[in-house]
Amino acid sequence: MSRLLLAQVVLALCILSAAADDGEAIVSRFQEYLRIDTVQPKPDYYKAVDFLNSQAKSLSLESQTNEFVKGKPHLLLKWVGSDPTLPAILLNSHTDVVPFEESKWTHHPLHAHMDNQGDIYARGSQDMKCVGMQYLEAIRKLQASGFHPVRSVYLSFVPDEEIGGHDGAEKFVESHLFKSLNVGIVLDEGLPSPSKSYRVFYGERSPWWLVIKAKGPPGHGAKLYDNSAIENLLKSIESIRLFRASQFDLLKAGGTAEGDVVSVNMAFLKAGTPSPTGFVMNLQPSEAEAGFDIRIPPSVDSEALERRLVEEWAPAARNMSVEFKQKHSEEPLLTAADDSNPWWRLLKNAVKEAGGKTSKPEIFPASTDARYFRMAGVPAFGFSPISNTPSLLHDHNEYLSRAEYLKGIDVYVSIIKAYASYEIKSDSRDEL
Template sequence: MDTKNYFRILITTLSIVLIAFSYITKSESPDSHLISRFQQYLQINTAQPNPNYKPAADFILSQAKSIGLDVQVLEYVKSKPVILLTWQGKEKYLPSILLNSHIDVVPAEKEKWVHDPFLAHKDSNGDIYARGSQDMKCVGLQYLEALRNLKNRGFVPRRTIHASFVPDEEIGGHDGAEMFVGSKDFESLNVGVVLDEGLASPDENYRVFYGERSPWWLVIKAVGAPGHGSKLYDNSAMENLLKSVETIMKFRAAQFDLVKAGLAAEGEVISVNPVFMKAGTPTPTGFVMNLQPSEAEAGFDIRVSPGTNAESLEKRIAEEWAPASRNMTFQLKQKKPIKNKLGLPFMTIANHSNPWWTLLEAAILKVGGKLHKPEIFPAATDACFVRDHGVPAFGFSPMANTPILLHDHNEFLNEAEYLKGVGVYEAIIESYASYTEAVVDRDSLSEL
């Protein structure tokens, strides 16, 4: 073998060794373990209406054990566990911190995803595709990784830190957070502030939410005489329902125009979206085409902004959207106004008169994050239940430069953004758990 060939083979061999070493080092890096744990959690199918809570609970409990957190499993409704993890602070008289997340996710239409929604596939860009990657399994695991990091570097919290993992948020939270927050268990925690979910931000600024809209789920039903498909007559069920839909859509457009014009944020208007319409006489091959139906029904998801006059809105529904004069009735399947002592929804103060806001903002800025102006959450979260009890709560998910994909096809979160969020939570938790100044009365931390 000549010298040139010898050195060519030697260089090639060394290159292969270096590549292999680099791969092994990378695969065993702390970051790869964080991403692997995130993927494991995402791969557990907890989609409604049949969430598989047991393996998810087992996974959370195994992580808590590895971190060294105290554990309680509370079950207010059979097979719907509330998992409460605790890191005791050295000054137990101080109000505690609660980090809340929900375990369940919404269903996914597998055939409409580029990757299986429960495989947690990571593509070449580092985007992790999974149901729950944004809403909100990311946040639950980021809490745990932040606590793990704080433990590993010897941090000693002054305040007690709790992390709760609750069921059924995606169907209203009634068997989960609502029962937990209304229990003696919650009362005994002496919670001073709660962090819950927020939304992704398409730009570089994080979003923080200090209140939220209340969901009203409206079903309108119209009745009328059946008739031949060729017959023209007034007040048929379908005619009246379509008139109602037209009226509602005009209201929706007027509210939406305020958002488009920049005159109001999404959380400050009343949104109305049709979610189903049901009418006609079905057959095995379709619908009877020459028969006008005697009943027609439509459903709408309404999100009511804080400060809305509920009586006026319900009057509008009764008189304009579903008037009895047109043989129409309506039912509010869910009407969830969260009220304070003055009859209006609780909102947490998001300015420097609230020390929890000041600490949150400073911690995010400290690690290089940027913030949008605080907002009203456009949907509903479990934070509404704690605010109803006078406990300040902020909705925050550290996802910047990320499209908003909760409940959408191809929901994903980039691994770099996930890891960055762990660091953000680490800074927030450390700041909150170190705070010892006197805290003003709970009621003074909420506003109308």
């Protein structure tokens, strides 16, 4: 009896040791990806693609690299399904990350340091190298379990999302290659949740990036000028501030999600005449301008907001003008996030089977590559399996805990298995 008990203990320890080793290897691969410098504006895309291709090779996935724009490689991997007539699954992620201020970080943002609590600090740990690696690790687990997909599963690693995605996902979606894939559903990035439930996004706010310019009389700084450039710009900034405050009040009152209000943030303020020591102090500038990042939810009348912009925030009567740097004026596209959509049902149930829970579907407060797929008529959900974690996208000390990362892989195991096993054909783009 004692020998049997001893044998069972030894076996259990071996299993635990193997699981621990596997977990360490999984985390190590994640850290390796995080350490690749894909920071805008000079991301090392080729190094990232080489690393991802090495992972694809270890999983025997089909691989092809395309450059829709020179110097910006797009990697497409394929896990072949048994029924090519069924619309495929596309798991999308971007390889680039935003810049950082190294001095504001506790640990270097490209070292992927893991502290004593198991928190991994790195740019891209939440946005969104974590998700790209979770796709791959989930497939690794599914293959080890003997699972074979019915639908083909594609993994898309696109460049340039952080600067608009025009040379990345947009070019990919416009290509003959994408049209040939017969994609039925796309999963892309979401946001971390501070609670136990996972956030899911079925649409997003439209970005308006614009510059408001004001002109006025130049001259000596000792003279009082009526309708000076800076005075006119400050009037507009105050009007915008009041509008912003009204939107903030809606958010702070509760019951309204961030993706349901208009966000307005000033990105820069430019005025004055430069000098070797700073600015000329006795010269009234003839021009002043401010840049704004505005995000419009699908529920807002964008035409009415544009009238406000032209008539109130940048009126020609005050020698003001507006220049759009980016503007999406198309009708906002939403993916059905209720039980009428089988993709939603499968996602919700798969998360539940993995021990998690989805919160009420939301409008993504910013912009992601998912919009390009929706524009092509393909349903898309934004989903990052990160719970109990503050959202630190584009922030200092972006991190993801080891435990949360590993748990997210199991969530994607459940989702990919559910999606890739779904055999009903009349389910693809009509569900958008």
